[in-house]
Amino acid sequence: MKKILVTGALGQIGSELVIKLRDLYGADQIVATDIKKHDDSVIVQAGPFELLDVTDGKTMFELAKKYQVDTIIHLAALLSATAEAKPLVAWNLNMGGLVNALEVARELGSQFFTPSSIGAFGPSTPKDNTPQDTIQRPTTMYGVNKVSGELLCDYYFHKFGVDTRGLRFPGLISYVAAPGGGTTDYAVEIYYEAIKKGRYTSYLGKDTFMDMMYMPDALNAIVALMEADASKLKHRNAFNVTAMSVDPEAMAAAIRMHIPNFRLEYSVDPVRQAIADSWPNSIDATAAREEWGFKTDYDLARMTEDMLVKLREKLAQTVSL
Ligand code: SER
Numbered sequence: 001m002k003k004i005l006v007t008g009a010l011g012q013i014g015s016e017l018v019i020k021l022r023d024l025y026g027a028d029q030i031v032a033t034d035i036k037k038h039d040d041s042v043i044v045q046a047g048p049f050e051l052l053d054v055t056d057g058k059t060m061f062e063l064a065k066k067y068q069v070d071t072i073i074h075l076a077a078l079l080s081a082t083a084e085a086k087p088l089v090a091w092n093l094n095m096g097g098l099v100n101a102l103e104v105a106r107e108l109g110s111q112f113f114t115p116s117s118i119g120a121f122g123p124s125t126p127k128d129n130t131p132q133d134t135i136q137r138p139t140t141m142y143g144v145n146k147v148s149g150e151l152l153c154d155y156y157f158h159k160f161g162v163d164t165r166g167l168r169f170p171g172l173i174s175y176v177a178a179p180g181g182g183t184t185d186y187a188v189e190i191y192y193e194a195i196k197k198g199r200y201t202s203y204l205g206k207d208t209f210m211d212m213m214y215m216p217d218a219l220n221a222i223v224a225l226m227e228a229d230a231s232k233l234k235h236r237n238a239f240n241v242t243a244m245s246v247d248p249e250a251m252a253a254a255i256r257m258h259i260p261n262f263r264l265e266y267s268v269d270p271v272r273q274a275i276a277d278s279w280p281n282s283i284d285a286t287a288a289r290e291e292w293g294f295k296t297d298y299d300l301a302r303m304t305e306d307m308l309v310k311l312r313e314k315l316a317q318t319v320s321l
Helices: 014-025 057-066 080-085 087-108 141-160 186-196 215-227 248-256 270-277 286-292 300-320
Strands: 004-007 030-034 049-051 071-074 111-113 167-169 171-173 199-202 210-214 244-246 263-266
Touching (some): 080 270, 171 215, 244 300
Parallel strands (some): 071 111, 171 210
Antiparallel strands (some): 210 244
16 A cells, blocks of 8 residues: 555545545545545645545546556445435445446556445344354345445456455444444444433434444554455455444443433334344454454443543534634
């Protein structure tokens, strides 16, 4: 990774990954792209930024060629709940964008990363300690996109020799960019509401366990996988990674260590509950640990402490503006 093009750079992962990559490899080496442009964003101001609709493969190729990129990190996609509400839009964006990005990587010989998800599993997948290699018959459009994407990335590796690599991310938690349209979003919203109101109404019910990870660990995992020795990789698309398996009660208990009167209530959204119920309770990340040294720094307690401190600072700044 020396010159990297990032799609979806203003999204949930991109907003922080671009900053990390610019720190590691140099600001001019990271070409951030997104379908929208926020002129006041540090991503737009602190290095190359280009407008890009990922369904426009020609422009994507021209930009990648112009900047002579050797790596493509393709993040632009719709998350699960939005994809379920607009399945055809999701198919066209998630799959159309991916195949365009893979084609650019093939033509330029670039290394390639795109995230998969716990959404790539379905109701017939073993729910606990879900293995790396197992049944993948998801029942959501997002999951169909993710499994198809994993297969397509493996195909580009075997057929064309494109160095494709991917991670099956769990719910990602951060105080920087809000996710939007995902099933795991409650695990971010709960912190905002805990600080603002001292209570939160969860759209997922009690005992809904899913894997989560703090964003700094997710960013480290992307860099570690992309820097990993290719000869050590038995898998490629995509590795199970996780830091914790939690339900709303566990999150509330962690928050109460800092905000003792925090109240958790429930008003279950059947659509997102059905999606969550079709996903694993906990996944097994042994392959990632063994093949490229995956590790995390944050468990639920440590993440909660950091989230509350950083979010309080952020919300105080917003209020004082
Ligand atoms: N966070 C994603 C979602 O909820 C899962 O990959 O859609």
